[in-house]
Amino acid sequence: MANQNQLAVREREFPSSSAEGWVVPNLLLPSALMRPTYLKPSAWAEHIPFAFWLVEALSPRVLVELGSHYGTSYFAFCQAIDRLGLASNCFAVDTWRGDEHAGFYGDEVYDTVRKHNAAQYSRFSTLVKSSFDEALGYFEDGTIDLLHIDGLHTLEAVSRDFESWLPKMSSRGVVVMHDTNVRERGFGVYKLFAELRSRFRHFEFVHGHGLGVLGVGPEVAPALCHLFDQQEIPNARREIQELFARLGRDCYSELQLVRSQDSLTHAKEDLDRLGEDLKQVRQALGTAQTSSSTTAKEVAEIRRKYNELFERTTGERGQFEERVRLLTEMRDELRQEVARLQAKLDERSIPIPIPIPAPAPLMAEIVTSPEVGLKIENESLHARLAERFNEIAVLTKILGQTEATLADRNGKVVVLERELAAAKGQVNALERELVNARAQVARQAEESEELRAVVAASRGEVAALLSSTSWRVMAPVRWIVSKLKQLF
Ligand SMILES: C[S@@+](CC[C@H](N)C(=O)[O-])C[C@H]1O[C@@H](n2cnc3c(N)ncnc32)[C@H](O)[C@@H]1O
Known part of the structure; x- marks a missing residue:
């Protein structure tokens, strides 16, 4: 056929x-x-x-x-x-x-x-x-x-x-x-x-x-x-050229449609990819925001502990220093009194038992001294001296204990200070992290905005593409279909 x-x-x-x-x-x-x-x-x-x-x-x-x-x-x-x-x-x-x-x-x-x-x-x-x-x-x-x-x-x-x-x-x-x-x-x-x-x-x-x-x-x-x-024949030539040029334009439009459809497919793929990127950025943003607020909480907690510790340590140290000061004062006063008593005894030519402080042997020496019975009033001086020696001995013991406690406390203070220094370092590091996390959040927020803009632009392009291709292509396609119906 x-x-x-x-x-x-x-x-x-x-x-x-x-x-x-x-x-x-x-x-x-x-x-x-x-x-x-x-x-x-x-x-x-x-x-x-x-x-x-x-x-x-x-x-x-x-x-x-x-x-x-x-x-x-x-x-x-x-x-x-x-x-x-x-x-x-x-x-x-x-x-x-x-x-x-x-x-x-x-x-x-x-x-x-x-x-x-x-x-x-x-x-x-x-x-x-x-x-x-x-x-x-x-x-x-x-x-x-x-x-x-x-x-x-x-x-x-x-x-x-x-x-x-x-x-x-x-x-x-x-x-x-x-x-x-x-x-x-x-x-x-x-x-x-x-x-x-x-x-x-x-x-x-x-x-x-x-x-x-x-x-x-x-x-x-x-x-x-x-x-x-x-x-x-110029007119005939132009007529044929025009006929095939017009038929050719329809093919060209059809090709443009194919290309537009390809572009549309690519645009959709790009859009999907951008949407996926956006989702990931949003997730990262959420994670960064959570970790940034966790870091901020940790920093605040460490600061609070640090201040509490500092106040407590400073207070205790003050108390101990005060006690030491009082005890030292008391001891010095007693030493002065001993010196005064000694001076009085010296005036009376009573030999002073040595070494100080040793109340019991001193008393023994005083009692066995050849001058014991010489002056009765010296007895009371000896008694007071012995009493003071006792007090000095007790005070010296307390002072020793207090100084030991103070030394112990000072040792603890040194440890605490070291811990504080470490905590400060940690706080600084955390603060730096916080600054970085905030910067990251800001950056990601910016990126997210840019991506949103790109997605919006791509959607616009896709919409424009859809409307333009249907306008450009449907007319010639309708024309060809109607011609074919007439001819076949
Ligand atoms: C203008 S393109 C052909 C376009 C095609 N007719 C169409 O409808 O789109 C030219 C092609 O010729 C090929 N070509 C050019 N010189 C050639 C040669 N000497 N031998 C073989 N292929 C050649 C190239 O590889 C190229 O693919």
Whole structure:
């Protein structure tokens, strides 16, 4: 059915214009209104409707593409071949490494193309991963009906590709070359195409960076003859250019939709990631806040204990110092009294028992002294002296004990002071930690604010993306669907 349809296209008469003088109704083929099923980043998307048209118009037995990259143009040709059920053999030739104009890329591009080709078109399509020159040997002369040249775009490279592959073209061969309307970055396809215009029948589209079509064989298919005829008729040429430019814009919009959907997916992934980050920051913030308030409590408790200890120690020390002072005073007074008593005894020439203090032997000595009975009043002096010696002995003992206690207390005070110094060090460390924790909390609060702002911005972008893509894409899609309904 599809092949009969093709035959009809190839043999169909293509009058130069319709009754009303319009060219498009005579030229338009249903395939041109198909919707592309494969769209990847490419500058070629706007020519997809013409690729569909060309396949239907030419029904190529062998199709070769030089330069496929992600396969946007190649799979458009394949889609039409598949849809029309043609018995074509298709080959995509590329190193799948990139070039100076397309940029260099990694294996992921070839993987994507290979998977799509295997899933959809392995019946008639082969990927040739090699340079264009190396691939030349795989094709017999005069066998290729449709050649699409889209490799490196310098004049030298594209001229070499054209001239080396020209012998491979069949008698009804058509060559298509992209970027005939680019005059920057060293592109030279426009120069080559300008030269080829005089050698071959041709048509040129100026939209989508320009696409040149050349009938390089002597037997050009009728639909293509009709197309080439229009190149020299300005109104007709513009009408066809406008038709395919408008159809191409829909494909471009569709590509933009795909890209927007990809961006949307990435934005959603980013949003999820940011949300996850935000959750972690919030958790860290909560932990930092808890540990900061715990640290503050610990510092306050240590301060309270420190003050309490300090007050108690200072108080006890004062008490002991006072006691020592009193006892010392008492002892000194007693010593003075002893000295006074001694002086009195000296005045009376009574020998003073030595050593002081030893009340019992002193008394014995005094009693056994030869002067005992001499002066009765001296007895009372001796008695008082003995009493005072006793008191001194007792006081000295108490003083000794008190001084020992004081020394003990002083020792404890030293220990306490050491502990206090350690506690102070701990307090300082904790205070430093507190300062750090507060700074961390402040920093995390700032980060959290920034993240909130990023999340809000991303949400805004996503919302904008959703509203813009639906506006941009739905109109052309509706237009194509209604056209297809009319035509199929
Ligand atoms: C502009 S891109 C093709 C774009 C593609 N037709 C599309 O629809 O998007 C050019 C491709 O040609 C390939 N290429 C350039 N020079 C080549 C050469 N001499 N041999 C093989 N591949 C080449 C690059 O690897 C690149 O993938």
